[in-house]
Amino acid sequence: MALENKLGITDQAELAREEERLSKLRALELFEKGLLDELVAGSVTSLFEIHKHLFQDVYPFAGTLRTVNISKGGFRFAPVMYLEPSLKSIEKMPQSTFDEIIDKYVEMNVAHPFREGNGRSTRIWLDLILKTELGEVVDWSKVDKEDYLLAMERSPVRTIEIKHVLKAALTTAIDDREVFMKGIDASYHYEGYSVYKTEDLGNSND
Numbered sequence: 001m002a003l004e005n006k007l008g009i010t011d012q013a014e015l016a017r018e019e020e021r022l023s024k025l026r027a028l029e030l031f032e033k034g035l036l037d038e039l040v041a042g043s044v045t046s047l048f049e050i051h052k053h054l055f056q057d058v059y060p061f062a063g064t065l066r067t068v069n070i071s072k073g074g075f076r077f078a079p080v081m082y083l084e085p086s087l088k089s090i091e092k093m094p095q096s097t098f099d100e101i102i103d104k105y106v107e108m109n110v111a112h113p114f115r116e117g118n119g120r121s122t123r124i125w126l127d128l129i130l131k132t133e134l135g136e137v138v139d140w141s142k143v144d145k146e147d148y149l150l151a152m153e154r155s156p157v158r159t160i161e162i163k164h165v166l167k168a169a170l171t172t173a174i175d176d177r178e179v180f181m182k183g184i185d186a187s188y189h190y191e192g193y194s195v196y197k198t199e200d201l202g203n204s205n206d
Contacts, residue, residue, distance in 0.1 A: 002118055005058055015058075021119065023054045027184045030054075030124070031177055032172045041132035042104065042125075043093045043115075051114055051121040054184070059116065066115040069194045075153065077112035085109050098170075101129050102163050106155040120184040127183060140182035142169040 002015040009015040013071040030036055030053055039046035053062025069079050078086050090111060105126045112118045127137040143165060151161035173179050 004060060005100070006060060009022065016030060019055070019058050019117075022057045024181065024184060026054045026056065027120075027124070027181060028177075031180050036124070036128055039128060041129045042091065042093075042095045044087045046128065047108070047113070047125045049120060050124050051117055054124075056119050061115050062117075065113055068115065070112060070115070070195055075156075078110060083111060083113060087113060095129050095133055096123070097166060098130075098134065099163065101126070102159060102166060104129070106152075107157050108164065109152060110124060110156050119121060123183045124180075127180070130170070134170075135174065136170045136172055137174050137179060138166055138183065139169050139171040139173065139179050141179070144169075 002010050002012045005019075007015070007018055009018060015111050030050070035053065039049060048063050055062035059189065065083060067080060070077050086107075090104060090107045093107065094100045095104055104113055109126070111119070114121065123138075123140070131137050147165050148162075151165050155162045162193075171179060
């Protein structure tokens, strides 16, 4: 069943295609109009602005905090009741070195503040921090998708793998449109979220 959307689409596969097409057009707009330069790198507000811009044509919840608990492959992202304090803590995390920036990125991934579109929004958010603090961004064309997803799945326990994967792909081509656009390739993001109730938190069989 497709998520509620502004397009009136009920087929999930069709929605995924339209969502990717429209969000890429909006991402290009972010890049070409220099809208990212107006945002504060590493702030929660900036992430929400990025998400709102990317998905404004598709989802009524674009740029807003999710109101349901979600999980993926048995991993439960931050429960709704803890989301706001979690985001405040993440925003305060240091971001002056590569390791600090990736630690912050990993924590934001664990938070997963949106109902959909977390990966693409957060990758742009990550690159904005890297660009601002280090004068580099990730060249996502050099990141193996399987390696990335596996490393991200393990990152809440150990960050060494995701740091290795991303550090090897850093580039100083911070104003390259192709490098930027590769980061919002939908094939890098988590699909198939499950929704769970707060009372299920203690149920290890769910």
